[in-house]
Amino acid sequence: MHSLILHPGREKSLLHRHPWVFSGAVERVKGEPQPGETVAVRDSHGAFLALAAYSPKSQILGRVWAYRENETIDAAFLRTRLVRAIGLRQELGKVTNGMRLVHGESDGLPGLVVDRYGDVLVIQVLSAGIECWRDTLADLLVELTGCANIYERSDAEVRELEGLPARMGLLRGVLPSPLLIHEHGLKFYVDVEKGQKTGFYLDQRDNRRRIGELANDKDVLNCFCYSGGFSLSALQGSARSVLSVDSSAEALAMARENLKLNNLVEDRAQWLEADVFKSLRLMRDQGKSFDLIVLDPPKFAPTAHHAANASRAYKDINLWALKLLRPGGLLASFSCSGGVNADLFQKILAGAALDAGVTAQIVGRFAADADHPAVLNFPEGEYLKGLLLRRVE
Numbered sequence: 001m002h003s004l005i006l007h008p009g010r011e012k013s014l015l016h017r018h019p020w021v022f023s024g025a026v027e028r029v030k031g032e033p034q035p036g037e038t039v040a041v042r043d044s045h046g047a048f049l050a051l052a053a054y055s056p057k058s059q060i061l062g063r064v065w066a067y068r069e070n071e072t073i074d075a076a077f078l079r080t081r082l083v084r085a086i087g088l089r090q091e092l093g094k095v096t097n098g099m100r101l102v103h104g105e106s107d108g109l110p111g112l113v114v115d116r117y118g119d120v121l122v123i124q125v126l127s128a129g130i131e132c133w134r135d136t137l138a139d140l141l142v143e144l145t146g147c148a149n150i151y152e153r154s155d156a157e158v159r160e161l162e163g164l165p166a167r168m169g170l171l172r173g174v175l176p177s178p179l180l181i182h183e184h185g186l187k188f189y190v191d192v193e194k195g196q197k198t199g200f201y202l203d204q205r206d207n208r209r210r211i212g213e214l215a216n217d218k219d220v221l222n223c224f225c226y227s228g229g230f231s232l233s234a235l236q237g238s239a240r241s242v243l244s245v246d247s248s249a250e251a252l253a254m255a256r257e258n259l260k261l262n263n264l265v266e267d268r269a270q271w272l273e274a275d276v277f278k279s280l281r282l283m284r285d286q287g288k289s290f291d292l293i294v295l296d297p298p299k300f301a302p303t304a305h306h307a308a309n310a311s312r313a314y315k316d317i318n319l320w321a322l323k324l325l326r327p328g329g330l331l332a333s334f335s336c337s338g339g340v341n342a343d344l345f346q347k348i349l350a351g352a353a354l355d356a357g358v359t360a361q362i363v364g365r366f367a368a369d370a371d372h373p374a375v376l377n378f379p380e381g382e383y384l385k386g387l388l389l390r391r392v393e
């Protein structure tokens with residue numbers, strides 16, 4: 001087997017079971033592995049560390065499959081990992097039929113995302129290693145889930161870093177139209193072909209539920225509403241009014257459809273196609289105020305390199321949102337940026353409150369729902385974080 005030989009002292013992260021081998025840690029590649037081929041990772045003395053998928057174009061030169069030398073990376077190995085991942089999600093079946101079945105590194109399948117929407121699986125192939133096993137994985141997924149329909153959404157930007165072209169299309173079966181899921185008693189249309197991510201923000205499921213619980217009799221502002229997830233939860237939770245803002249006309253059209261689908265009181269919902277950065281200021285000028293505000297912006301900082309610009313953007317929207325809150329009001333503020341960790345995010349919000357001249361308390365914390373786990377030794381997996389703030393004065 002070909003191998004990656006590390007520089008002296010660079011084996012530490014693998015010994016701590018962090019599943020990425022960065023190119024800077026690799027002294028040389030022994031042999032001529034093909035993209036995605038399984039290689040052994042060895043320390044500078046030749047001692048075995050891990051089996052990894054080779055990705056020559058990426059800064060992450062190897063993604064670890066296993067830490068045991070006697071493991072064989074084949075269909076049986078992948079099957080075991082899939083069975084485990086799918087099994088861990090069983091409980092969620094009680095509240096929804098839309099869930100992430102495989103969450104990449106955190107499920108021992110680096111670069112593979114599988115989301116289930118009813119009878120459809122959507123897969124994202126995000127690494128050279130998974131690319132090699134794509135067909136095998138598709139067959140296994142049909143067998144293990146009983147879902148005959150698989151759609152591929154390998155159009156995420158990270159594929160470029162792996163040297164892989166974007167690819168979208170039907171991989172198995174057919175696409176039912178319309179495609180619907182249910183979640184905590186609400187129904188949603190999901191557009192797996194043109195929707196964002198794989199069609200729906202599954203990671204916010206439990207946070208949507210919590211917002212629903214907080215919304216009773218409140219005037220709610222939901223910024224970056226996409227297809228109306230938080231808005232519908234708030235209406236389900238008897239909000240007095242919900243104003244939802246998004247810059248995407250398609251997202252808002254779907255949100256309106258979702259509202260109709262659920263027989264909620266339509267005149268309590270207002271939809272606004274606008275840039276949140278501008279509309280928050282405008283609302284302030286118009287003297288508007290709210291009891292509960294949700295800020296769930298897109299990923300401002302995909303990596304730590306973007307942290308400075310992202311920090312400014314987070315600070316800006318949070319500052320204006322805090323100003324729009326009535327005293328005693330709540331702000332649920334999220335960041336799904338891998339490049340901004342929970343500590344930094346809290347500091348940004350502290351700065352925003354200071355500049356807004358507002359005193360706020362932390363009364364709750366949010367993370368991704370249980371189908372998006374993060375293994376302890378892979379902090380990159382913990383991308384979604386949120387704080388629930390209460391404006392005191």
Ligand code: SAH
Binds near residue numbers: 227245296
């Ligand atoms: N909260 C949603 C997911 C939000 S995704 C849910 O639970 O489903 C982020 C959304 O922000 C996208 O719908 C995108 O269209 C929108 N968006 C991005 N930049 C924006 C901007 N500057 N102003 C308003 N909306 C924006």
